[in-house]
Every structure is written in C-alpha cells, then in structure tokens.
Amino acid sequence: MIQRPRGTRDFLPDEMERRRHYEGKLRSVAKRFGFRETATPIFEDSELFIMRSGPNILDELYAFKDKGDREIALRPELTAPTIRMFVNNMSNEPKPIKLFYFGQCFRYERPQSGRYREFFQFGAELIGSATPDTDAEAIALAVSMIEELGLKEYRLRIGHIGVLRQKLLDVGIPAENMAEILQKLDKKAYDEAGPIMEVLGVSQNSMDEIFEFTDTIGGVEVLDRVPGEPGDYLRTLASRLSAMGIDGYDIDLGVVRGLDYYTGVVFEVEAPVLGAEKQICGGGSYTLSQLFGGEEVFSTGFAIGFDRILLAMEKEGIEYESEGIDVYVVPVSDDTRPDAARITAMLRKAGISCDTDIMGRKMGKAMKYASTVNSKFVAIVGKTELESESVTLRDMSSGEQKLVLISELVKEIQF
Numbered sequence: 001m002i003q004r005p006r007g008t009r010d011f012l013p014d015e016m017e018r019r020r021h022y023e024g025k026l027r028s029v030a031k032r033f034g035f036r037e038t039a040t041p042i043f044e045d046s047e048l049f050i051m052r053s054g055p056n057i058l059d060e061l062y063a064f065k066d067k068g069d070r071e072i073a074l075r076p077e078l079t080a081p082t083i084r085m086f087v088n089n090m091s092n093e094p095k096p097i098k099l100f101y102f103g104q105c106f107r108y109e110r111p112q113s114g115r116y117r118e119f120f121q122f123g124a125e126l127i128g129s130a131t132p133d134t135d136a137e138a139i140a141l142a143v144s145m146i147e148e149l150g151l152k153e154y155r156l157r158i159g160h161i162g163v164l165r166q167k168l169l170d171v172g173i174p175a176e177n178m179a180e181i182l183q184k185l186d187k188k189a190y191d192e193a194g195p196i197m198e199v200l201g202v203s204q205n206s207m208d209e210i211f212e213f214t215d216t217i218g219g220v221e222v223l224d225r226v227p228g229e230p231g232d233y234l235r236t237l238a239s240r241l242s243a244m245g246i247d248g249y250d251i252d253l254g255v256v257r258g259l260d261y262y263t264g265v266v267f268e269v270e271a272p273v274l275g276a277e278k279q280i281c282g283g284g285s286y287t288l289s290q291l292f293g294g295e296e297v298f299s300t301g302f303a304i305g306f307d308r309i310l311l312a313m314e315k316e317g318i319e320y321e322s323e324g325i326d327v328y329v330v331p332v333s334d335d336t337r338p339d340a341a342r343i344t345a346m347l348r349k350a351g352i353s354c355d356t357d358i359m360g361r362k363m364g365k366a367m368k369y370a371s372t373v374n375s376k377f378v379a380i381v382g383k384t385e386l387e388s389e390s391v392t393l394r395d396m397s398s399g400e401q402k403l404v405l406i407s408e409l410v411k412e413i414q415f
C-alpha cells in the first residue's frame with residue numbers, strides 16, 4: 001500500500017473541520033485589526049530564501065530544478081515571499097500595509113511531535129515603519145489570536161536583537177560570524193558559542209558579560225539594563241502594550257530567533273504544555289525589501305505555527321465538536337424517494353445543510369446513518385405524511401417529532 005511521504009499528514013474530515021474552524025477564528029481577528037489577506041505561490045525561486053537566510057538554508061529546503069532548469073524551492077516560510085510580493089506589486093501603496101496569510105510551508109526537518117515537513121503558518125506582516133507602535137500592533141495581534149483560540153497557558157517573551165548585535169560587534173565579533181554565534185546564543189548553547197568566540201579573540205570577561213546578558217529575563221524592570229536608544233524603544237513598546245491591556249509577558253534579552261534578518265524587537269510565544277517543540281509563534285522587526293530589489297522599508301511580522309497551537313489546545317483539553325448537518329432526509333419507502341430528493345433540494349437551496357440516502361437503505365438503517373453524520377433533524381418522508389404535503393420532523397437531540405408542512409419546513413428548521 002502506498003503511503004504518504006515522511007513528515008506529512010492527511011487531514012480527515014473531523015480534523016479538517018476543526019482546523020477550518022480555528023483558521024476562521026484567526027482570520028476574523030486579523031481582519032478586526034485591519035489586516036488584509038494575501039496569498040503567494042507555494043514555490044518560489046530558491047534564490048529568494050537564500051537571499052534572506054544565506055546558503056545554509058538549502059539544507060532545510062525542498063529544492064529542485066524544474067524542466068526549464070530553474071532553481072525552485074517549496075517555501076519554508078511566508079515572510080520572504082510576502083515581502084517579495086510587496087516589492088513587486090505594492091511598494092507605492094500608502095503605508096502601513098497590513099497583510100496576513102495562512103498557508104503551508106515545507107522544511108526538510110527530522111519529523112517529530114509538532115515538527116513536520118509540511119506544516120501550516122498563520123502570519124502577519126506590518127510593512128512601513130519602525131516604531132514601537134508597529135511592534136505593539138503586531139504583538140497585540142498575535143496575543144489576541146492566541147486568546148481567541150482559547151489557549152490557556154502560554155508565555156510571551158520580548159527582546160531586542162539590536163542590543164545583542166551591538167554588544168557582539170563591540171567585543172570584536174566580525175559580521176560574517178554573527179549569524180553562527182546568534183544561533184548558538186538562541187539555543188543558549190554557551191558551551192558551543194564559547195569556543196567559537198574564543199577563537200575570534202573574545203576575552204573570558206566579555207564572554208561572561210554577553211552570556212549573562214542573554215540570560216537576563218524578567219519584568220519591565222529588566223529594561224534598566226538596556227542602554228541607549230533600544231532601552232527607550234522597549235520602554236515605549238511596554239507602555240503601548242500596557243495601554244492595550246497586554247502585560248503578562250517577560251522581557252528576555254536572550255530572544256534571538258533562528259534567522260538572521262531581524263533588526264530590532266523580537267518576540268516568541270511558547271506553550272509549555274508542548275514540551276520540547278513548544279514554540280508556537282515567532283516574530284520581530286526586520287528589513288528585507290532592499291535585498292529583493294526594493295527600497296529599504298521597515299516591517300514587523302510574526303508567524304504562528306498553526307499545527308503546534310492546535311496541538312497545544314488539544315493537550316489543554318479544549319474540545320471541538322463537529323458541526324454535523326442540519327437535516328437528514330429519510331424516505332420511508334422507495335416510492336417516496338422522488339419527494340425526498342425534491343425536499344432535499346429545496347432545503348439546500350434555502351441554505352440549510354442537508355443530506356439524504358443514496359444507498360437504497362431501509363428506513364431504520366437510514367436513521368442510524370443520520371446520527372453518524374451528526375444531523376440535528378431528520379425529516380421522514382412517508383406516504384401518509386405526503387398526502388397532507390407534510391413530513392415528520394424529528395429533533396435528534398430531544399427525540400421530539402412533529403408533523404410539519406413541507407412549505408413550512410425551512411422556517412421550522414431555522415426557527
């Protein structure tokens with residue numbers, strides 16, 4: 001039997017309905033914040049992702065040559081494609097440009113719980129300015145989305161990568177080694193970062209100071225330790241967030257983010273219930289447009305790992321109940337099938353979700369099937385009822401039945 005590729009999933013109807021339900025909630029929050037939805041291709045020129053993250057990204061990509069010898073990659077994320085689209089088509093539009101997207105991404109990773117080779121991101125990008133208000137807006141949207149889904153336990157950490165970058169430059173780390181060291185610091189892998197920094201001539205004292213800095217985490221009082229302009233920036237951000245009722249977060253000067261294009265504020269959300277793969281959202285401010293041939297424009301964006309957040313909700317016991325259908329129409333005998341078909345068509349036209357037997361089942365079996373498809377009502381179409389242009393309508397949750405005129409059926413079901 002042929003199986004699906006490693007790291008991919010099939011979504012059966014129950015799961016798909018649940019996913020669409022929550023996807024719809026995220027979409028409605030984004031719209032409430034004045035963001036508009038976009039979509040970009042599933043595949044792009046590999047170059048786009050290399051420009052963003054350097055050639056090492058190739059290890060993570062599903063990349064191939066197409067029949068015209070073009071280097072193509074399945075997208076591993078949606079920020080670079082979105083900014084490419086902005087540079088191609090939207091750069092003259094009034095700022096800020098507030099966009100959101102939902103779609104699948106592909107990464108050649110080792111599959112495990114919460115880590116797949118095909119996964120879904122729900123993200124947003126705010127293009128046009130580098131202000132604390134912009135970052136606050138992005139963070140508020142991310143938080144509101146998570147709240148809307150009903151996830152109870154999550155942790156938001158906010159940092160500023162500019163400060164750490166400056167510190168690393170100050171102790172003499174060359175620009176070309178920056179990404180490598182930031183990646184180690186992101187994972188708090190000091191035992192790996194240490195030797196590299198030592199080779200680059202960084203003293204033990206400076207190293208300790210940097211490690212202590214990236215270990216700094218706490219409430220807004222931590223900001224006293226952030227010098228200069230970034231400190232002021234973060235304090236303004238904190239006050240904006242507080243004005244919007246967001247204050248249950250940590251300032252974490254060690255939030256680095258894996259990718260190296262972030263310039264200022266960075267933030268992450270994790271759901272502790274997930275264990276190892278617990279990060280459900282990552283974002284920050286960056287400039288990418290100039291890499292893709294546009295002018296330099298500041299943006300802030302984030303992506304929620306849709307699969308992971310759903311996993312976290314499931315682990316917290318948030319249950320989703322299938323909507324089922326409104327009516328199942330059961331013909332009592334074969335000679336009422338034409339009437340069953342007519343009534344079914346009428347209800348569907350009226351916007352009621354409705355199904356009927358196509359398996360030639362006897363009434364009892366058809367009734368049973370109606371409960372497996374979770375139907376709210378069953379309309380029983382029998383000869384006697386038809387004589388008075390009526391059907392028997394059964395409420396499946398209360399078990400109550402009554403005779404209803406076919407002409408009143410729509411009204412009766414919609415109440």
Ligand code: ATP
Nearest residue numbers: 109114115116119258279280281282303304305308
């Ligand atoms: P991680 O450190 O877990 O690899 P990341 O930093 O690579 O995450 P981002 O590139 O910021 O992740 O992507 C945003 C979100 O997408 C992550 O917070 C996570 O929830 C989700 N995500 C990333 N990679 C995967 C994957 N392979 N499978 C499922 N979800 C993923």
Ligand code: MG
Nearest residue numbers: 060107109258
């Ligand atoms: Mg990753």
